[in-house]
Amino acid sequence: MNILVVNSGSSSIKYQLFRWPAEQPVCSGLVERIGSAQARITHRVFAAAVPPTEQHHPQPLPDHEAGLREVVRLLTEQPGGVIQDPAEIAVVGHRVVHGDEAFAATTLITAEVKAEIQRLFALAPLHNPANYRGIEVAECLFPQARQVAVFDTAFHQTLPEHVFRYALPTALYTGPRIRKYGFHGTSHQYVAAQAAAYLGQPDARLVTIHLGNGCSMAAVRGGRSLDTSMGFGPLSGLVMGTRSGDLDPSVVLHLLGPLGYSAEQVSTLLNQESGMRGLTGFGDMRDIGQALAAGDARAELAYNIYAYRIRHYIGAYAAVLNGLDAIVFTAGVGENDALVRARVCRDMEFFGLLLNEAKNQERLPGLHDISQPESRARILVVPTNEELEIARQCAELLA
Numbered sequence: 001m002n003i004l005v006v007n008s009g010s011s012s013i014k015y016q017l018f019r020w021p022a023e024q025p026v027c028s029g030l031v032e033r034i035g036s037a038q039a040r041i042t043h044r045v046f047a048a049a050v051p052p053t054e055q056h057h058p059q060p061l062p063d064h065e066a067g068l069r070e071v072v073r074l075l076t077e078q079p080g081g082v083i084q085d086p087a088e089i090a091v092v093g094h095r096v097v098h099g100d101e102a103f104a105a106t107t108l109i110t111a112e113v114k115a116e117i118q119r120l121f122a123l124a125p126l127h128n129p130a131n132y133r134g135i136e137v138a139e140c141l142f143p144q145a146r147q148v149a150v151f152d153t154a155f156h157q158t159l160p161e162h163v164f165r166y167a168l169p170t171a172l173y174t175g176p177r178i179r180k181y182g183f184h185g186t187s188h189q190y191v192a193a194q195a196a197a198y199l200g201q202p203d204a205r206l207v208t209i210h211l212g213n214g215c216s217m218a219a220v221r222g223g224r225s226l227d228t229s230m231g232f233g234p235l236s237g238l239v240m241g242t243r244s245g246d247l248d249p250s251v252v253l254h255l256l257g258p259l260g261y262s263a264e265q266v267s268t269l270l271n272q273e274s275g276m277r278g279l280t281g282f283g284d285m286r287d288i289g290q291a292l293a294a295g296d297a298r299a300e301l302a303y304n305i306y307a308y309r310i311r312h313y314i315g316a317y318a319a320v321l322n323g324l325d326a327i328v329f330t331a332g333v334g335e336n337d338a339l340v341r342a343r344v345c346r347d348m349e350f351f352g353l354l355l356n357e358a359k360n361q362e363r364l365p366g367l368h369d370i371s372q373p374e375s376r377a378r379i380l381v382v383p384t385n386e387e388l389e390i391a392r393q394c395a396e397l398l399a
């Protein structure tokens with residue numbers, strides 16, 4: 001059967017098509033900058049024994065519906081099309097960012113599930129509305145397929161109560177369910193399983209470090225998340241591309257009070273104008289890397305703030321795990337930015353972490369170990385594959 005995985009973001013759609021049960025990726029792609037004049041689609045087709053072919057399609061794409069329609073055309077267009085008809089897609093797996101306590105597991109999408117996803121718009125304003133839109137469009141384009149939701153929050157539903165509760169009046173938990181949820185769960189779950197298999201230690205004490213546009217860390221043991229750096233929404237913890245990460249709530253009160261910001265302005269500030277963008281003017285790590293190479297002092301400081309926060313959480317999670325067998329770098333920045341990894345791993349021998357700088361600089365595909373042989377804990381780079389993890393969870397649910 002064919003499983004199409006759709007990860008709708010605010011201005012992008014990532015997709016991947018798998019043949020199941022072979023877990024064979026057939027094609028993948030990225031629709032970028034939806035709604036702008038620079039919208040384009042990168043579509044890659046994988047064929048046995050041939051390197052993937054990549055095509056760019058510049059398109060006027062006003063919205064997600066136009067984007068997904070274009071994806072369907074690429075999937076079915078002959079020659080080069082990988083299916084004849086949209087009806088050949090049996091399952092569409094959707095990444096949904098916030099599922100709160102309602103969804104501790106992957107779920108078949110029904111009208112009730114959609115209403116719950118809508119209810120959570122306010123908690124993940126950058127993500128859930130786009131995820132919802134992706135579901136509605138997929139229901140139209142693939143009416144015969146089963147639609148499945150895989151939630152970023154689900155993997156972290158194993159957090160113990162003393163970890164997920166904030167020290168707020170109990171009624172704020174029992175009523176509006178204010179607590180830590182955690183995100184990027186499919187990515188933490190996938191890379192933790194890969195790392196544990198590589199180490200041959202199913203019970204390894206792992207700190208997984210997901211550094212994409214959004215960034216988060218998790219303490220994982222035995223395939224269970226024990227703590228994570230994002231909280232009620234995807235704003236807390238690490239410094240991100242455009243999000244602040246950890247902040248004293250008094251800052252928010254000061255913005256709302258003496259500085260006269262509205263709640264909406266604070267939300268825009270913390271979600272879209274802060275993090276690396278706020279510190280340097282750039283939200284994309286590649287631009288900041290270039291600025292740093294050109295001697296920009298703001299970029300230098302921003303890299304140090306970014307790495308410091310990660311080090312802070314490694315220390316915290318080594319305590320949570322009562323030791324450390326490996327740290328795992330993943331996602332766009334974690335997989336590609338050797339300088340971030342080097343700054344994170346500097347002076348960490350107390351935690352048993354010794355980086356092999358030559359290996360750190362090598363660009364290798366797949367999982368690789370960049371620690372020195374005498375390092376007590378391993379330092380791993382593990383490419384994430386949220387789409388494959390989502391497809392696996394869909395197949396498991398429907399089996």
Ligand SMILES: Nc1ncnc2c1ncn2[C@@H]1O[C@H](COP(=O)(O)OP(=O)(O)O)[C@@H](O)[C@H]1O
Pocket residue numbers: 211212213214241283284285286287289331332333336337
């Ligand atoms: N070669 C690279 N060096 C440094 N950063 C990179 C590189 N390639 C991608 N990135 C960074 O990865 C981030 C996006 O990561 P990704 O995991 O794709 O995020 P998301 O899924 O949240 O969109 C961007 O900040 C981008 O700059």
Ligand SMILES: CC(=O)OP(=O)(O)O
Pocket residue numbers: 097127152183184212213214215234
């Ligand atoms: C939850 C989250 O931050 O996701 P992303 O990194 O895709 O923005």
Ligand SMILES: [Mg+2]
Pocket residue numbers: 212213331
């Ligand atoms: Mg991502």
